[in-house]
Amino acid sequence: MRVLPFALTVTGAAAAAVLLGSGNASAADxxxxxxxxxxxxxxxxTASVANSPIPDAIDALVPPANHRVYMEEGSVLAYPDGSTNASDKAIIGEAAAHPGGTAxxxxxxxxxxxxPGSVVEIYQIW
Structure with missing residues (x-):
């Protein structure tokens, strides 16, 4: 199986898990x-996704060279040049740990x- 179709499946599963697990009328935009x-x-x-197996699955299925991560200024996970070796779970969890933080x-x-080569992007905002 190619990475992109599998990544699409994982993201679809992420959306379903969040929507089914939220227990309210909210939905990811x-x-x-x-x-x-x-x-x-x-x-x-964001907190639900951070505590789910979804970020680990993305890390396991998408090679680091095909990841792009956009870290919030002040992230303790980012190196001075903006890069990171943190897992997707840690990046999404860091966003969730800030008041109003989203991913x-x-x-x-x-x-x-x-x-070229990018398959998945992870964004954090707080």
Whole structure:
């Protein structure tokens, strides 16, 4: 199985788990970028995703070279150059640990000239 279809399946499972597990009418918001589509989670959903097996599954299935991570300024997980060796679970968990912190998981087109090779992007905002 190729990485992209599997990553799409994992993100779809993430959305279903969050939506089914939230127990309320909230839902992750769809998000688009120049290179992909994904889900932006509310603070509660971000915490749910961080505590689920989804980030570990993404880490296991998508090689580090195909990850892009957008860390919030002040992240203790980021190196001075903005890079990190932190797991997706830690990155999403750090966002969830901040008041109002949210995260997004975006699947990207690895063949796009915008960011060749990128398969998944993780964003954190607080």
């Amino acid at each position: 769809p998000v688009t970028t120049d290179n992909g589509i994904g889900l932006w989670f509310t603070p509660a959903e 997004a998981i975006v699947l990207t087109n690895p063949l796009s000239p915008i960011d």
